[in-house]
Amino acid sequence: MTARPAYDAVLLAGFGGPESPDDVMPFLRNVTRGRGVPEERLVEVSHHYLALGGVSPINEQNRALRVALEAELRRRGVDLPVLWGNRNWGPFLSDVVADAAGRGLTRLLGLATSAYSSYSGCRQYREDFGGALLAGGLVGTVVLDKVRPYYDRPGFLAPVADATVEAVRELLGDGVTAGEIEVVFTTHSIPTVMADSSGSAELGDHGSGGAYVAQHLAACRAVMDRLGRELGTTPSWQLAYQSRSGPPSVPWLEPDINDVITGLSGRRAVVAVPIGFISDHVEVVWDLDHEARDTAAAAGLRWVRVRTSGTDPRFVAALGDLVQARLDPAAGPVDAGAAGPVRPDFCPVGCCVGRVRRPTTAAQDSAVDWTDLDVTDDQLAASGIRGTRPRTATAPDVGTDGDRRPDPAGVAR
Ligand SMILES: CC1=C(CCC(=O)O)c2cc3nc(cc4[nH]c(cc5[nH]c(cc1n2)c(C)c5CCC(=O)O)c(CCC(=O)O)c4C)C(CCC(=O)O)=C3C
Numbered sequence: 001m002t003a004r005p006a007y008d009a010v011l012l013a014g015f016g017g018p019e020s021p022d023d024v025m026p027f028l029r030n031v032t033r034g035r036g037v038p039e040e041r042l043v044e045v046s047h048h049y050l051a052l053g054g055v056s057p058i059n060e061q062n063r064a065l066r067v068a069l070e071a072e073l074r075r076r077g078v079d080l081p082v083l084w085g086n087r088n089w090g091p092f093l094s095d096v097v098a099d100a101a102g103r104g105l106t107r108l109l110g111l112a113t114s115a116y117s118s119y120s121g122c123r124q125y126r127e128d129f130g131g132a133l134l135a136g137g138l139v140g141t142v143v144l145d146k147v148r149p150y151y152d153r154p155g156f157l158a159p160v161a162d163a164t165v166e167a168v169r170e171l172l173g174d175g176v177t178a179g180e181i182e183v184v185f186t187t188h189s190i191p192t193v194m195a196d197s198s199g200s201a202e203l204g205d206h207g208s209g210g211a212y213v214a215q216h217l218a219a220c221r222a223v224m225d226r227l228g229r230e231l232g233t234t235p236s237w238q239l240a241y242q243s244r245s246g247p248p249s250v251p252w253l254e255p256d257i258n259d260v261i262t263g264l265s266g267r268r269a270v271v272a273v274p275i276g277f278i279s280d281h282v283e284v285v286w287d288l289d290h291e292a293r294d295t296a297a298a299a300g301l302r303w304v305r306v307r308t309s310g311t312d313p314r315f316v317a318a319l320g321d322l323v324q325a326r327l328d329p330a331a332g333p334v335d336a337g338a339a340g341p342v343r344p345d346f347c348p349v350g351c352c353v354g355r356v357r358r359p360t361t362a363a364q365d366s367a368v369d370w371t372d373l374d375v376t377d378d379q380l381a382a383s384g385i386r387g388t389r390p391r392t393a394t395a396p397d398v399g400t401d402g403d404r405r406p407d408p409a410g411v412a413r
């Protein structure tokens with residue numbers, strides 16, 4: 001007899017993007033609601049979307065990932081549907097979760113299309129999960145957990161590493177020497193305050209750059225190690241940032257990739273590696289393939305932009321591994337992989353907390369965030385929302401693998 005699996009469905013949680021020119025401004029307002037982004041920035045970014053026809057490729061990419069992951073799970077004998085919903089554009093997470101609940105799919109394993117820890121890349125997805133439960137009146141009915149940040153998975157890094165090796169090999173073949181190549185890894189800039197508080201104080205993440213920068217550097221090193229092994233030579237490399245937003249008075253992570261390109265000397269080629277993203281969406285095709293490429297051309301540099309993991313079978317398999325590990329806790333957590341420490345399945349207390357505490361799911365302290373809401377202890381317990389009502393902190397439950405499990409006795413006390 002097989003036990004009932006812990007989840008009824010996987011919920012692929014995307015960023016969302018416009019599907020037509022008329023969607024562009026409403027989409028941008030959704031993304032930036034309450035985030036203090038100046039109107040001029042929205043107008044500027046709307047031009048990027050409109051130049052690409054007003055359609056972001058991100059939805060098509062996530063549809064493809066959904067299909068690939070569902071097929072991968074089925075190949076492994078895991079017959080879970082993979083649902084897809086977005087944070088900022090339809091299909092909205094709240095509608096997808098309500099619809100799933102209506103079909104009896106009440107235990108959902110969320111999987112964000114973001115590999116790293118930060119408010120924008122992890123907690124905001126959990127907040128939107130919480131918001132979906134609240135909007136649908138589903139607190140107490142629906143469980144909505146989340147797969148941990150997966151930046152360390154060899155299956156995420158291998159497609160990027162291979163494409164980087166290929167790019168460098170081609171340049172070497174064209175007579176460019178390793179010393180004339182700069183490998184520039186790039187990711188989304190975020191406010192330095194957001195970076196410094198990314199991850200968890202308990203896990204020792206906080207401080208300069210936080211888990212966000214540390215995880216990116218670990219991922220870059222894994223790629224560069226592979227490059228060194230494959231080619232026997234390592235060009236110099238650095239981590240740069242792109243797509244800065246917000247008012248100029250607020251410090252964001254630097255250096256910007258365009259400044260890096262302009263400041264290079266003694267180089268003939270730039271290999272840009274968008275390590276911070278999982279698909280070739282607008283931030284990649286506009287900010288890199290247009291803006292940074294033009295900067296490189298103006299600086300007289302050859303420019304190669306490496307592809308993201310997308311639906312590479314190794315990446316899809318890595319996501320399948322993460323889902324399977326959650327279905328079968330006896331199998332234990334997936335090993336630490338190529339880079340950095342394993343993140344816990346349930347985010348630690350205060351993980352990546354933003355300016356405002358909003359209800360979340362999938363964390364040790366998720367229920368704390370629900371305290372002021374009209375939700376009973378019984379409803380919280382039935383939700384399986386991990387965490388406790390405020391109470392004196394007890395010693396964290398740390399397993400030997402460093403993976404903190406929720407304390408079942410502490411739920412909704
Ligand atoms: C860390 C991070 C990721 C990676 C993690 C993840 O993937 O989630 C990411 C991804 C993405 N960001 C995207 C688009 C946008 N991001 C914006 C604004 C912002 N991003 C931020 C951070 C991140 N963003 C931040 C701190 C802001 C400022 C406002 C705020 O504090 O929240 C804005 C508003 C305009 C502007 O200000 O640029 C847009 C349009 C798209 C969709 C692309 C497409 O449509 O194909 C994707 C995948």
Ligand SMILES: [Fe+2]
Pocket residue numbers: 188
């Ligand atoms: Fe963004």
